[in-house]
Amino acid sequence: MNKEVILRGISKAEDKLLVARILDKYTLSQKIMSYTHSDFLDPYQQNVVRKCLEMSGIRDHVFYGGFSGAERTVVVFCPYYMPENIESEFSGFFEILKIKPNTRENFSHRDYLGSLMGLGIKREKIGDILVREDFAFVVVLKDIADYIRINLTKVGNARVEIDIVNPDELDILEPKVKEISSTVASLRLDSVASAGFGISRSKTADLIRGEKVAVNWETATNPARLVKEGDTISIRGKGRVVVEKVGNTTKKDRIHILLKKFI
Known part of the structure; x- marks a missing residue:
């Protein structure tokens, strides 16, 4: 692992500091041949760390937050082996x-x-x-x-x-979701978010430019950004929707989408 090469590929200063701390935890786990773990990471930070670990070929790790399905997790490095029962081990x-x-x-x-x-x-x-x-x-x-x-x-x-x-x-409650079936002219962020949150496309574009919209927990500022199946779109104060499925195109060249809105 070449830490300096990995860090050079990260543009944001706060992400660079985060990944540096995580790589130090990995190095320590290899040195002492024992489990090490980070502090809690939010979903955006998990995405940043996961990408860097994948690019670095570091596979002996797991994200876990104290129970199955936790949103905030730590990353645990496992220098010996990956345990079969994560919950009991960690x-x-x-x-x-x-x-x-x-x-x-x-x-x-x-x-x-x-x-x-x-x-x-x-x-x-x-x-x-x-x-x-x-x-x-x-x-x-x-x-x-x-x-x-x-x-x-x-x-x-x-x-x-x-x-x-x-x-x-723990009594883990199933999240309440509402399925929204719609058609959009394109998979532009402002178009899909407008369908998901039931607000006008122009208002959605203003929210995006005002840095109040995130895709996969990363702030998005371009209304024309394209989204894809599996992406999570959130608007500050309005919750989040997941692009569950991108379907076929209608005769009028509109795209069928299925969204899941958390309520």
Whole structure:
């Protein structure tokens, strides 16, 4: 692995720093011949890291976030072998906290995250936050779990109780999605996003130019950018849609698309 060559191929400074840290974790795993892992990565960061690892031929790794299907994950380097049961092998890297306010007020993801970061905890130490009706499950790296249990006393103005739970106690809810079947003149980002979010194409183009739209969690600024099957399009404050299928062309030269909108 030539670290300098890999980093030269990355344009964004923040991505370069991220990949440098990840490659250091890989080098350490090879040196000590033991598992090493990164902090939590959001989906965009995962894409950046995954591409660099693939181009570098580094295959002894896995992305895992404390439970199957987690959105935020760490990357774990496995110098010996890839374990068959990832969940049992790597569960020791995480703790799952159940944070229960002593009020009937329904707190949001932002409320829980804000209270945690108010303790001085960096975002990359916190994984998925699964909000339920009167509590939340929060996945954190093991080294900060006790600090949170001792120091997090409130969410908003409500006092909280915190317990550590086993991964099998998580009730993973299926995301609610709405299927949208439509036709578009082209696979331009502004056209597909307009169909998915039910807003005009001109308004969508303004949002794109205003840097409020992302494709696969990377900010997109060109309304004419083409999207493809499997891409995730998100608009700040409006959620996200996935291009589930690109179909045939109609007699009027419009393209059938099937989108899945998370609601």
